[in-house]
Amino acid sequence: MNSTGAKHRIVIVGGGAGGLELATRLGDSLGKRGRAEVVLIDKNRTHVWKPKLHEIASGSMDLSAHEVDYLAQAHWHHFRFRIGEMTALDRQRREVRVAPYLDGEGREVTPDRVFGYDTLVLALGSLSNDFGTPGVREHALRLESKADAQRFHARMVNACIRAHAQTTPLRPEQLHVAIIGAGATGVELAAELHRTTREVVAFGLDRVDAEKDIQVNLIEAADRVLPALPERMSQTTLELLRKLGVSVHTSAKVAEVHAQGVRLADSRDVPAELVVWAAGVKAADFLKEIAGLESNRSNQLVVKPTLQTTRDDDIFAIGDCAACAWPEANDGKGGFVPPRAQAAHQQASHVATQIKRRLADRSLTAYRYRDFGSLVSLGEFSTVGNMMGSLMIEGAFARLMYVSLYKMHELALHGFPKMALDTVARLITRRTEPHVKLH
Numbered sequence: 001m002n003s004t005g006a007k008h009r010i011v012i013v014g015g016g017a018g019g020l021e022l023a024t025r026l027g028d029s030l031g032k033r034g035r036a037e038v039v040l041i042d043k044n045r046t047h048v049w050k051p052k053l054h055e056i057a058s059g060s061m062d063l064s065a066h067e068v069d070y071l072a073q074a075h076w077h078h079f080r081f082r083i084g085e086m087t088a089l090d091r092q093r094r095e096v097r098v099a100p101y102l103d104g105e106g107r108e109v110t111p112d113r114v115f116g117y118d119t120l121v122l123a124l125g126s127l128s129n130d131f132g133t134p135g136v137r138e139h140a141l142r143l144e145s146k147a148d149a150q151r152f153h154a155r156m157v158n159a160c161i162r163a164h165a166q167t168t169p170l171r172p173e174q175l176h177v178a179i180i181g182a183g184a185t186g187v188e189l190a191a192e193l194h195r196t197t198r199e200v201v202a203f204g205l206d207r208v209d210a211e212k213d214i215q216v217n218l219i220e221a222a223d224r225v226l227p228a229l230p231e232r233m234s235q236t237t238l239e240l241l242r243k244l245g246v247s248v249h250t251s252a253k254v255a256e257v258h259a260q261g262v263r264l265a266d267s268r269d270v271p272a273e274l275v276v277w278a279a280g281v282k283a284a285d286f287l288k289e290i291a292g293l294e295s296n297r298s299n300q301l302v303v304k305p306t307l308q309t310t311r312d313d314d315i316f317a318i319g320d321c322a323a324c325a326w327p328e329a330n331d332g333k334g335g336f337v338p339p340r341a342q343a344a345h346q347q348a349s350h351v352a353t354q355i356k357r358r359l360a361d362r363s364l365t366a367y368r369y370r371d372f373g374s375l376v377s378l379g380e381f382s383t384v385g386n387m388m389g390s391l392m393i394e395g396a397f398a399r400l401m402y403v404s405l406y407k408m409h410e411l412a413l414h415g416f417p418k419m420a421l422d423t424v425a426r427l428i429t430r431r432t433e434p435h436v437k438l439h
């Protein structure tokens with residue numbers, strides 16, 4: 001109970017990799033037993049696990065099999081879902097302000113609202129950071145949401161259909177894609193695109209010669225792909241990308257994105273019809289010092305080891321929007337927990353336990369990031385990764401580890417029986433349906 005004798009109000013803002021797992025856990029425990037009121041707020045009606053976005057963009061994923069409806073999830077797991085985009089926070093009144101939610105035609109569905117909390121968890125994720133590069137906003141696509149991924153996919157399929165229908169020769173950039181940023185997102189998208197563009201063309205667009213006309217360019221400012229990961233992993237990934245025919249440009253700083261492609265700092269041009277910005281992340285601008293909370297240069301909220309924000313014990317932050325120290329990083333020199341799904345997953349479990357301790361008036365415990373390594377999927381072609389710091393893995397075992405990260409998310413959301421049944425159902429439909437989806 002809170003000071004007014006009402007049920008303790010837990011408000012979680014952001015139903016992504018971390019927030020939705022947390023709402024589900026707390027709903028299944030505190031919500032179900034009537035010990036607290038758990039409310040999840042998100043600006044969208046459905047959840048898609050973000051590491052799947054490149055599969056939506058390339059068309060290799062059946063969205064309907066992976067999308068989670070927040071209202072239904074809330075119903076089955078004893079929490080409440082409220083739609084809307086958080087815009088402000090009032091720490092004195094302990095209220096979160098949420099903007100009106102409009103439908104596709106601009107009609108208001110819900111008005112401007114405020115939600116009171118006793119414990120608040122901010123799990124708002126991150127956005128791509130274009131570092132002010134000219135032309136990115138106007139000419140580049142991003143992969144931040146389901147809508148972005150679907151937009152990219154529609155443009156890619158339309159570009160192939162247009163090329164097939166036209167009677168004049170193709171322009172040099174017409175079926176070229178430029179992906180800026182060769183981190184895990186850029187690399188995974190490049191590999192998926194290589195395969196799915198060929199599958200789209202094979203659906204009867206026979207005037208397009210996939211080998212000659214389609215070109216995927218991967219552009220990276222650092223001197224190697226996957227610059228944040230061990231060098232051996234970069235080398236193996238580079239070799240695999242080259243085998244696929246992806247054109248890799250390293251030490252290539254982007255000066256500008258324009259209507260016909262990308263201009264590099266050394267004045268070279270990389271012509272492209274579709275440009276995707278996948279370099280760097282930051283938290284949303286409105287989080288910068290929101291209501292006097294401490295934030296860093298990337299707008300992430302600085303948290304204590306308990307994952308409470310440094311200036312307010314009633315407010316936790318988890319996932320990509322939190323700056324959580326990781327003393328063991330960089331061979332003991334220290335750093336911050338990276339913006340990864342595995343970190344959001346671990347932090348959701350940790351905060352679920354901490355909130356229960358808080359309600360029981362017990363002291364909170366510190367979170368320690370456990371790095372299980374990094375895995376990068378090169379579509380059906382291969383998966384590479386490193387585990388426990390240095391062990392390099394590749395192929396079927398790496399693929400299994402990669403898939404297991406998503407299975408852990410599904411397990412946290414749906415429990416074992418549904419996760420197992422869904423997996424079997426997908427394996428069966430995968431055998432009977434084409435791999436690429438033209439949604």
Ligand SMILES: Cc1cc2nc3c(=O)[nH]c(=O)nc-3n(C[C@H](O)[C@H](O)[C@H](O)COP(=O)(O)OP(=O)(O)OC[C@H]3O[C@@H](n4cnc5c(N)ncnc54)[C@H](O)[C@@H]3O)c2cc1C
Pocket residue numbers: 013014015016017018019041042043044047049050051052053054084085086087123124125126143144184185284318319320321339340341342343344375
């Ligand atoms: C294309 C891509 C591929 C990736 N691949 C991998 C991978 O292979 N492995 C890995 O570990 N990580 C990967 N990541 C990173 C991983 O997805 C993130 O680290 C993880 O999703 C972070 O979880 P989160 O809960 O902090 O935020 P998110 O999962 O991003 O969720 C944030 C939620 O907050 C909501 N929201 C945002 N702003 C507001 C607002 N103002 N009001 C209300 N709701 C709001 C959003 O709608 C969203 O539901 C990838 C990311 C991308 C984009």
